[in-house]
Amino acid sequence: MLASIAHRVPPRSYGPWEQVASTLTEGLVARGHDVTLFATRDSRTAARLHAEATAGYEEDPAVDPKVHEALHIGAVFERADEFDVVSNQFDFLPLVFSRLVPTPMVTTIHGFSSERIVPVYRAYDDVAHYVAISDADRHPALTYDATIHHGIEVERFSLGEGGGGYLLFLGRIHPDKGTTAAIEVARRAGLPLVIAGVVHDEDYFRDAVAPHVDGRAVTYLGAVGPAERDALLGGAVALLHLIDFDEPFGLSVAESMVAGTPVIAFARGSMRELVRPGLGGALVDDVDGAVAAVPVVRVLDRSACRSDAVARFSADRMVDDYVRVFEQVAGGPRR
Amino acid sequence: MLASIAHRVPPRSYGPWEQVASTLTEGLVARGHDVTLFATRDSRTAARLHAEATAGYEEDPAVDPKVHEALHIGAVFERADEFDVVSNQFDFLPLVFSRLVPTPMVTTIHGFSSERIVPVYRAYDDVAHYVAISDADRHPALTYDATIHHGIEVERFSLGEGGGGYLLFLGRIHPDKGTTAAIEVARRAGLPLVIAGVVHDEDYFRDAVAPHVDGRAVTYLGAVGPAERDALLGGAVALLHLIDFDEPFGLSVAESMVAGTPVIAFARGSMRELVRPGLGGALVDDVDGAVAAVPVVRVLDRSACRSDAVARFSADRMVDDYVRVFEQVAGGPRR
Numbered sequence: 094m095l096a097s098i099a100h101r102v103p104p105r106s107y108g109p110w111e112q113v114a115s116t117l118t119e120g121l122v123a124r125g126h127d128v129t130l131f132a133t134r135d136s137r138t139a140a141r142l143h144a145e146a147t148a149g150y151e152e153d154p155a156v157d158p159k160v161h162e163a164l165h166i167g168a169v170f171e172r173a174d175e176f177d178v179v180s181n182q183f184d185f186l187p188l189v190f191s192r193l194v195p196t197p198m199v200t201t202i203h204g205f206s207s208e209r210i211v212p213v214y215r216a217y218d219d220v221a222h223y224v225a226i227s228d229a230d231r232h233p234a235l236t237y238d239a240t241i242h243h244g245i246e247v248e249r250f251s252l253g254e255g256g257g258g259y260l261l262f263l264g265r266i267h268p269d270k271g272t273t274a275a276i277e278v279a280r281r282a283g284l285p286l287v288i289a290g291v292v293h294d295e296d297y298f299r300d301a302v303a304p305h306v307d308g309r310a311v312t313y314l315g316a317v318g319p320a321e322r323d324a325l326l327g328g329a330v331a332l333l334h335l336i337d338f339d340e341p342f343g344l345s346v347a348e349s350m351v352a353g354t355p356v357i358a359f360a361r362g363s364m365r366e367l368v369r370p371g372l373g374g375a376l377v378d379d380v381d382g383a384v385a386a387v388p389v390v391r392v393l394d395r396s397a398c399r400s401d402a403v404a405r406f407s408a409d410r411m412v413d414d415y416v417r418v419f420e421q422v423a424g425g426p427r428r
Numbered sequence: 429m430l431a432s433i434a435h436r437v438p439p440r441s442y443g444p445w446e447q448v449a450s451t452l453t454e455g456l457v458a459r460g461h462d463v464t465l466f467a468t469r470d471s472r473t474a475a476r477l478h479a480e481a482t483a484g485y486e487e488d489p490a491v492d493p494k495v496h497e498a499l500h501i502g503a504v505f506e507r508a509d510e511f512d513v514v515s516n517q518f519d520f521l522p523l524v525f526s527r528l529v530p531t532p533m534v535t536t537i538h539g540f541s542s543e544r545i546v547p548v549y550r551a552y553d554d555v556a557h558y559v560a561i562s563d564a565d566r567h568p569a570l571t572y573d574a575t576i577h578h579g580i581e582v583e584r585f586s587l588g589e590g591g592g593g594y595l596l597f598l599g600r601i602h603p604d605k606g607t608t609a610a611i612e613v614a615r616r617a618g619l620p621l622v623i624a625g626v627v628h629d630e631d632y633f634r635d636a637v638a639p640h641v642d643g644r645a646v647t648y649l650g651a652v653g654p655a656e657r658d659a660l661l662g663g664a665v666a667l668l669h670l671i672d673f674d675e676p677f678g679l680s681v682a683e684s685m686v687a688g689t690p691v692i693a694f695a696r697g698s699m700r701e702l703v704r705p706g707l708g709g710a711l712v713d714d715v716d717g718a719v720a721a722v723p724v725v726r727v728l729d730r731s732a733c734r735s736d737a738v739a740r741f742s743a744d745r746m747v748d749d750y751v752r753v754f755e756q757v758a759g760g761p762r763r
Binding site: 192 | 490492494495496498499501502505506520521523524525527528529542544545547548551
């Protein structure tokens with residue numbers, strides 16, 4: 094399991110790639126698979142850990158990203174003959190090593206940062222086994238083995254009643270994520286808004302978000318770890334996910350629905366696949382639609398929302414899906 | 429020959445790594461060696477060219493550095509069995525591929541951008557063949573096969589007489605290179621200063637250099653290509669190389685001495701190896717020393733300066749040195 098080394102595995106707060114690598118690794122180990130996790134040395138896992146970097150490069154300035162990513166990926170391929178399959182949760186760089194070893198590699202594409210990175214995926218399309226994280230994120234120029242939606246550790250989330258009476262924004266503070274749209278919707282819906290997440294765009298936070306934060310109508314909690322997310326989600330009337338980009342997947346959307354909290358999302362990217370209107374929330378096109386959706390989702394059956402989400406977004410389901418692909422590319426069930 | 433893809437090979441103006449890769453490649457081809465140059469598609473060479481990037485990423489914003497560096501390096505190793513030896517003029521990233529193929533690789537370390545990149549060189553010290561570009565740049569933690577000073581195409585530089593009556597600064601405009609020290613020395617020596625080179629630090633240029641540029645006492649010519657350097661060097665009384673870092677090598681210093689133009693350099697980094705006081709110029713410790721050196725170097729024998737530099741810094745000498753290392757690591761003379 095080749096994880097990103099931006100953060101520890103699992104991440105302390107932000108780190109969706111590292112979270113997925115962790116969930117998949119622990120799920121595989123629990124089923125008796127022999128897994129070596131390549132990640133930072135401070136990672137926590139029941140698998141064998143191989144570490145080249147002491148800590149995530151986003152967390153420790155002494156860790157040079159280019160140097161440690163090189164050592165990290167080199168190490169996987171130097172040990173490739175020990176493995177039946179490599180699960181690449183990193184990015185495109187491991188692809189260019191893949192023709193040098195016979196071990197098959199399954200590459201999960203966590204999204205395309207820009208069209209400029211597509212050429213490297215295309216150049217290895219013939220030997221690569223690509224997994225899309227949503228159908229919406231499939232690139233037409235590439236061949237995929239499967240679409241596998243992320244799964245989450247559903248037992249970490251209990252069924253909430255929305256008793257906090259607030260709307261919730263949960264994610265990176267960045268224009269892509271629509272923090273200001275959430276502020277406007279909450280104001281017009283007459284409900285308080287709670288914002289939680291790391292600031293990824295300082296200027297946006299300072300100029301467009303912070304001026305609205307008054308601790309009553311709008312509260313900002315900073316980054317919240319996995320443990321705090323359960324309570325936060327459970328108390329929310331709804332999650333506002335008013336994205337301004339074609340998001341390939343939204344872990345917080347899945348988490349929210351597993352907690353029974355409906356999601357009001359802009360109908361972009363993977364949202365049509367994740368949110369089932371009338372069951373898990375509402376898909377809307379603009380701020381007006383989002384405001385109108387608040388009373389609609391408020392009366393949804395939170396228990397049905399949760400059941401459906403657990404079935405679709407459990408770690409177990411994700412592990413099932415990956416095992417199927419791993420067995421296929423390794424030429425049969427685990428030896 | 430694995431070149432950097434920041435610029436074309438050879439570079440149009442700035443690009444010392446690409447210049448060395450070009451000089452070595454063409455020298456090897458001229459001797460009948462079968463060389464494949466991995467470089468940008470717009471490169472010019474008598475060798476076979478393998479290109480993954482259409483142009484240098486510093487020259488064309490459509491070229492993504494990470495994507496194309498990955499494709500570029502991957503391609504070399506996928507074809508490694510065609511080669512007796514790989515000459516790595518790139519950087520450290522190829523090292524982490526080197527245990528995956530049997531072809532030996534000779535890695536020229538063009539300098540350490542920071543102490544943070546040393547761990548990757550150390551991790552591959554057992555299998556790598558390192559070439560230092562000066563004894564001064566040898567890192568105590570690493571094992572080297574050789575020190576090979578860069579060579580230049582000496583026939584491109586004719587013996588100049590210094591008839592322009594100016595002092596010359598030739599290099600990147602950056603505090604490391606001591607542009608402002610050169611301005612001060614020229615002023616105190618009562619000679620005009622000509623500055624040529626790309627601006628690598630915009631703030632420094634605007635705040636510390638540009639205010640002095642008047643087209644008389646101080647002239648700035650911008651970047652100059654290899655062809656213009658000959659005339660520029662030949663007309664200079666001396667080259668001022670008052671560096672503020674331990675420079676691992678200075679191509680312009682070698683070029684200047686080959687043109688017969690003495691160099692006044694701060695005695696740091698590789699300068700003690702490159703400049704022979706009383707023959708090729710003067711080594712000084714500060715601005716006072718540099719001012720005092722101007723009349724001293726003015727009376728040096730430019731023809732003797734050139735002869736010594738040609739013997740020490742010709743492309744032929746460099747190619748000889750590399751062939752010796754390549755034959756050693758490939759287990760004997762070229763098959």
